[in-house]
């Protein structure tokens with residue numbers, strides 16, 4: 001992803017989210033690119049329209065999935081799952097131990113995706129996200145890249 005992609009990515013993500021307030025802003029993407037985070041877009045094979053985006057902040061032995069979004073026309077076709085699989089393989093190559101993320105409790109689709117990929121809920125950040133009315137908590141989720149460590153999930 002480059003600065004030239006930002007406007008298209010923001011429009012794509014706003015269309016993908018249940019409410020535009022849930023989408024990242026152009027400034028969020030700009031500062032991520034400036035910070036050198038791992039940011040990738042996926043384009044349609046024909047036409048080149050951007051259909052997915054993924055932004056990851058690398059730590060010493062972990063990674064933080066900051067954002068993933070898929071074009072509404074492409075939902076349910078495995079694109080997010082494929083991106084998260086690439087992320088897990090990349091983390092394993094870099095000897096990262098775990099991947100962290102935050103997700104809105106109301107975002108059942110994303111939570112189902114993360115759970116199916118092996119992420120477990122490990123905490124709550126109160127009033128973390130702006131919401132259509134006030135603020136919304138975040139569920140903190142973690143993927144151990146060694147599956148035997150996945151034993152501390154919240155109920």
Ligand SMILES: CC(C)(COP(=O)(O)OP(=O)(O)OC[C@H]1O[C@@H](n2cnc3c(N)ncnc32)[C@H](O)[C@@H]1OP(=O)(O)O)[C@@H](O)C(=O)NCCC(=O)NCCS
Nearest residue numbers: 016068069070075076077078079080081103109110112113
């Ligand atoms: C969440 C999101 C990224 C999923 O992308 P996607 O490409 O549609 O997901 P996939 O097709 O790879 O689906 C993978 C899993 O997600 C879940 N999922 C996908 N579509 C779903 C739906 N309509 N209802 C419930 N769960 C669904 C399922 O667990 C699915 O697993 P399965 O394929 O084994 O059934 C997409 O809905 C999106 O862009 N949402 C808006 C942005 C967002 O909320 N990002 C997450 C921020 S934390």
